[in-house]
Amino acid sequence: MKDQDPREVSASRRxxxxxxxxxxxAAVALPAPAxxxxxxxxxxxxxxxxxxxxxxxxxxxxxxxxxVPEGSFRTVVSTYSVKLTDADHPATQPAGTYMLPRLCxxxxxxxCIPVCPVGATFKREDGxxxxxxxxxxxxxxxxxxxxxxxxxxxxxxxxxxKCTFCAHxxxxxxxxxxxxxxxxxxxxxxxxxxxxxxxxRRLDAxxxxxxxxxxxxxxxxxxxxxxxxxxxxxxxxxxxxLWQPRKAHG
Amino acid sequence: MxxxxxxTVNVAREVAWLPWAVQYFFLIGLSYGAYLVSLPGLVFRRCxxxxxxxxxxxxxxxxxxxxxxxxxxxxxxxxxFWHFYAYFTPSSWMSWGAFFIPVYLxxxxxxxxxxxxPALARHAEDGGRxxxxxxGLAYGGHESRKALVAAAxxxxxxxxxxxxxxxxxxxxxxxxPLWHTPMLPVQFFxxxxxxxLGLALVFNRYLPDGGDPAATRRMAIALALxxxxxxxxxxxxxxxxxxxxxPVHAQALAEVAPSANWKVSAVWAAVATVVTLAIALKRPxxxxxxxxxxxxxxxxxxxxxxxxxxxxxxxxxGYYSYQLPLGPEGLMGIVGTAGLWIFLFVVLxxxxxxxRIGKSGATGA
Numbered sequence: 073m074k075d076q077d078p079r080e081v082s083a084s085r086r087x088x089x090x091x092x093x094x095x096x097x098a099a100v101a102l103p104a105p106a107x108x109x110x111x112x113x114x115x116x117x118x119x120x121x122x123x124x125x126x127x128x129x130x131x132x133x134x135x136x137x138x139x140v141p142e143g144s145f146r147t148v149v150s151t152y153s154v155k156l157t158d159a160d161h162p163a164t165q166p167a168g169t170y171m172l173p174r175l176c177x178x179x180x181x182x183x184c185i186p187v188c189p190v191g192a193t194f195k196r197e198d199g200x201x202x203x204x205x206x207x208x209x210x211x212x213x214x215x216x217x218x219x220x221x222x223x224x225x226x227x228x229x230x231x232x233x234k235c236t237f238c239a240h241x242x243x244x245x246x247x248x249x250x251x252x253x254x255x256x257x258x259x260x261x262x263x264x265x266x267x268x269x270x271x272x273r274r275l276d277a278x279x280x281x282x283x284x285x286x287x288x289x290x291x292x293x294x295x296x297x298x299x300x301x302x303x304x305x306x307x308x309x310x311x312x313x314l315w316q317p318r319k320a321h322g
Numbered sequence: 323m324x325x326x327x328x329x330t331v332n333v334a335r336e337v338a339w340l341p342w343a344v345q346y347f348f349l350i351g352l353s354y355g356a357y358l359v360s361l362p363g364l365v366f367r368r369c370x371x372x373x374x375x376x377x378x379x380x381x382x383x384x385x386x387x388x389x390x391x392x393x394x395x396x397x398x399x400x401x402x403f404w405h406f407y408a409y410f411t412p413s414s415w416m417s418w419g420a421f422f423i424p425v426y427l428x429x430x431x432x433x434x435x436x437x438x439x440p441a442l443a444r445h446a447e448d449g450g451r452x453x454x455x456x457x458g459l460a461y462g463g464h465e466s467r468k469a470l471v472a473a474a475x476x477x478x479x480x481x482x483x484x485x486x487x488x489x490x491x492x493x494x495x496x497x498x499p500l501w502h503t504p505m506l507p508v509q510f511f512x513x514x515x516x517x518x519l520g521l522a523l524v525f526n527r528y529l530p531d532g533g534d535p536a537a538t539r540r541m542a543i544a545l546a547l548x549x550x551x552x553x554x555x556x557x558x559x560x561x562x563x564x565x566x567x568x569p570v571h572a573q574a575l576a577e578v579a580p581s582a583n584w585k586v587s588a589v590w591a592a593v594a595t596v597v598t599l600a601i602a603l604k605r606p607x608x609x610x611x612x613x614x615x616x617x618x619x620x621x622x623x624x625x626x627x628x629x630x631x632x633x634x635x636x637x638x639x640g641y642y643s644y645q646l647p648l649g650p651e652g653l654m655g656i657v658g659t660a661g662l663w664i665f666l667f668v669v670l671x672x673x674x675x676x677x678r679i680g681k682s683g684a685t686g687a
Contacts, residue, residue, distance in 0.1 A: 215338040313332045
């Protein structure tokens with residue numbers, strides 16, 4: 073084996089070290105143009121329920137990122153205890169746990185928009201359904217109209233509030249906080265119009281398995297699910313939770 | 323039996339349309355209901371209706387002036403009410419409503435002023451309380467039949483639009499199957515008219531002579547008819563839901579059928595209606611009782627629909643549990659609205675005492 077010239081090593085080291093900032097900058101800059109350009113994107117989310125571990129990291133990240141007041145939630149992982157049949161799990165355990173991350177569905181036909189009496193709720197060109205906080209009168213008509221219980225009145229601002237797909241982050245080329253923090257990689261955020269993007273590829277690959285919540289409402293959600301059990305697609309029939317955040321925290 | 327699915331973690335969404343909203347729908351309903359009761363005596367000059375129609379007009383006015391305050395208070399940003407006029411949104415029935423309410427109130431106030439002008443002038447002449455103010459408001463105290471009919475017509479257009487928008491605005495909410503039935507605006511309307519009749523009956527009872535018995539009987543019959551209509555509408559709703567003929571009604575019924583609270587509410591509403599009907603027919607002279615029963619049914623129907631309706635989760639399992647807060651978001655909303663109503667009633671009946679308004683022989687128009 074040929075002995076290496078020490079100058080060559082040092083030259084390659086220098087080149088490597090010189091390259092670090094470039095690489096770092098590129099790593100930061102690369103996704104930015106893909107995410108931040110307006111008008112061409114249609115943002116959506118895919119939730120792979122099979123990968124959700126119900127850790128609520130997304131719930132907490134969302135609260136931290138968006139200063140959601142105590143007792144209110146823009147996203148949450150609904151968690152259910154489901155009785156197992158013998159066929160599911162022969163006589164070993166009586167029940168399993170089912171997790172379902174919920175958030176605003178950023179519908180293509182959002183029922184919250186036409187009802188808003190002052191035009192404060194609107195759909196951006198990139199598909200994100202947003203609320204103009206300067207215009208909102210807090211009438212809560214949109215809260216009533218949303219079939220997903222995704223909206224609420226924020227008690228700190230007294231305005232309608234909901235998930236925005238972390239639009240401020242997306243505009244800056246970042247991922248929504250819930251996606252960024254998802255431990256199981258269950259939330260995939262991306263551009264429906266990007267055929268090479270992970271979201272589009274995953275949606276195309278799982279075509280038959282992809283479902284949305286309450287399809288009969290005709291809202292055409294832009295939050296898609298893989299592994300969505302039909303029993304949880306609409307209003308869940310079962311025993312309601314006894315835990316009520318506002319009561320628990322006064 | 324252990325259910326197959328038990329929700330262990332989920333969000334309980336709060337009631338977003340507060341008791342203020344219930345008060346608004348109740349009072350605006352009473353107002354347009356009572357307005358309709360004012361028409362036979364004041365506009366159509368039906369014999370025997372004069373006194374009761376003027377009492378009904380007073381009821382319409384007091385309720386109509388109180389209702390928008392409750393609506394404003396239900397906004398979480400009441401200071402921004404002007405946005406309704408700055409950012410008109412034709413796709414929203416609530417946006418249209420912001421324009422219908424002033425049409426109705428303008429017509430109603432004009433109509434009431436024109437109807438009460440002669441009585442105000444007489445009150446001033448007789449040296450009654452606040453005679454100076456009454457004289458000023460009477461502005462000569464002339465009877466202007468054509469102007470009165472025109473104002474009543476404007477109020478009618480406004481009342482029809484208000485009745486339409488308050489019903490349709492709620493009916494259109496597809497996300498809440500209980501609200502999303504075409505019967506809902508009809509139920510609102512029927513109970514509103516019954517409530518308007520009820521309030522006029524209560525006013526009538528507090529006339530010095532206990533009210534004209536003939537007028538009380540006439541009103542009792544009218545109230546009995548509204549109770550028949552309410553029972554019919556309720557029966558149609560139930561049949562449509564149980565038979566599955568109408569999927570929206572079936573869905574609405576399925577949403578509340580498992581709940582014991584809802585069963586109690588339904589039975590209560592049905593029994594209250596039947597009792598009101600029976601008393602109105604058998605003892606038509608008992609104006610106060612049937613009047614109060616009709617008011618109770620009109621309020622309870624709205625409370626059940628709005629507050630009860632928001633206790634049904636849209637996605638989660640079971641029901642949310644609502645407890646009336648004691649502050650402005652709850653009890654104070656009800657008490658505050660009632661307080662404003664009483665204040666306006668006292669002011670208006672000081673200017674124009676109840677007995678003067680309800681005097682059956684008086685010409686008010």
